[in-house]
Amino acid sequence: MRLRNILIIDDELSIRETLSGVLKDENYKVWTAHNEVETLRVLSQEDIHVVFLDILMKPVDGIELLKRIKERYSKVIVIMMSGHGTIETAVQATKLGAYHFIEKPLSLEKILVILENAFQSKELEEENERLRLEKYQNVDLIGRSQAISKIREFIKMVAPTNSWVLISGENGTGKEMVARNLHHLSLRFHREFVAVNCAAIPENLIESELFGYEKGAFTGAYSQKKGKFDLADGGTLFLDEIGDMSLHTQSKVLRILQEQKFERVGGTKTIEVDVRVIAATNKDLKKEIGEGRFREDLYYRLNVIPFHIPPLRERKEDIKPLAHFFLSEIALENNKGNIKITDRAYERLYQYDWPGNIRELRNLIERFAIMSQTETIDVEGVVLPTERFQSGNFSSDFRSARENFEKKFIEEKLKEFNGNISKTAQSIGVERSHLHRKIKQYEIKVD
Template structure:
């Protein structure tokens, strides 16, 4: 439930703003403060998703409040409320970090639209930060085989450029890992990488997920919502399993790549986006093109650089390193002692047919750690690996 704070010294305006916001969306929780000092105290004590702040107030004016918010909780968007004579100051506050300003008396549509956009933006920023933390902890590329060395070398060459990359390979080979490495080693690393699993989203929702929608665009669209392309603005969007994307969505992605513009579902307004596109698939897209399931023009837009991730069966020499990595990682996650694998156990695992690739190997290692003892030998592998 979004938690909003109104800082305004005129009680009548506070009541009007509070009433407007509560009537627009019953999920808004609205708090009030009669001056800047009280407002800052409340911000220190509570978590707010958005602040509406008057500029001219006793004790502490809106500019000072804005500066305090940026010191205390810079992630909170602040909308300034300006009187007729404060417009110049309001514009100046935007240069200092305010999200926007609303003139008195507040225009109903402008107020509600600005609040919705600000809350959407905060949600995206919060999600981006969560994803960045996830990236730093969970994405490592393990392997010293010739096949993996080629992949790493290609990443080093391509990552600093703006080239689009199509990553191919079987399920479970680590295509997502390659995408994250490309992003982390690029000039966009400080901006978000936004992932979209095209196979996991119903075809009727994929366009809304990618490009956003406006209120009323379809039955459940009860408010404006930004899509993944907007969330990735300035950074990278990773379209995983793009071979499963509908032809309709493919056409819109092609336009976004050609013109660097998108349109939210239900709107004809163009929104400029600056996004690097990485895509991945386990399908043969040339065959999909022949079968009329994939656009050839989109393929050529995406496949400026091709990176094929090798199957685990083609890089068996990396299996000992992967076993050690997974054993240590799983033990840390579960708070247990790290188990060791005998040479015979490792040799046996190297000789298995890994149709599920690295994902399957990780699952087997986890099963062996749970069911085996402190030392995993070849007998334990034969008994519990499920191979």
């Protein structure tokens, strides 16, 4: 598919008209907007690939708007236009993620060249993303704990059935990975796996996101758009972060899950779909129900087969094989030789409680590997985040809370540098004598 959707944002009508005229002649699909509201509306409804954005606009100027666009639509390519381009604004725009900067009066020839380049790099990016996802889908679960063997067995057993699954587990434990594996090993593997992050969809857009809309359903609905349920027809719909939906959205979702049919926004035709739903949450839904934040009927609808993924700290045997796996991936990506972790360094990894689970492990291993000067990661290279505070650890007044924190922090840092006071002081940016005083004050043992 060629990517050709363009949005022109300028408060000057003549610019919008001329530019869109030229681009349409070149067979691009063009939308225009003259302010922020229009811009965000078009972006939320259309699959825009490239944006031309004027810098001098009121009341919200182009740089501010660039920020807002990039916040929500990080993948859209933005080309800034300005009559009074200064180097500083161009630099600022580039830092904020603008792809290019062109000066008015616009040279149409130049625009077409920039646009072709932009689309080419975008296609390349999408191709990479697709390959990455494909790889992700085919990756087997790594680990040798009993827990992970159980997960593998579970996937093998449940995947070929059409049963709905509710996966629970802390952040980064591999919920999405399990869901993708379930899809991959199911009879639906040749159809789509459609992931919906329930927490990220604004409440007023939930219906058009999930059900799609018909052309003309509201101003700006220039063409029909399929919703996630449509896209997942015959395949798997992954409802992620299900515990973060508002009660209102929950009731809408429940209705469609029960009926498996719906109408598009602005449409009259009833559409029937066949989707298998896999939901995931990092919350304790029973508790959420008890506190009135989650609908019990929705819970029972989704919870046909419950499945819990234990946190990494309860299956520390998996740390080593996972670290191995991540290291080999990093070596491959960076053309590096194989990096090793010493046994002493592993000991430190086992002691840590991994609040961010496997995602955290992956990020940390990557950081260690990049920071490491040699091909071996030893204890000094294993710099772990300071232990998180349990809420019970906080004292009631500010001063003792701070002291409590300082003490923990210094203890942790000293451990990191094997009790070497000079190195610790240097690393945390205080004088050696100051650190000594603190050690004495808090009666910290240095060994």
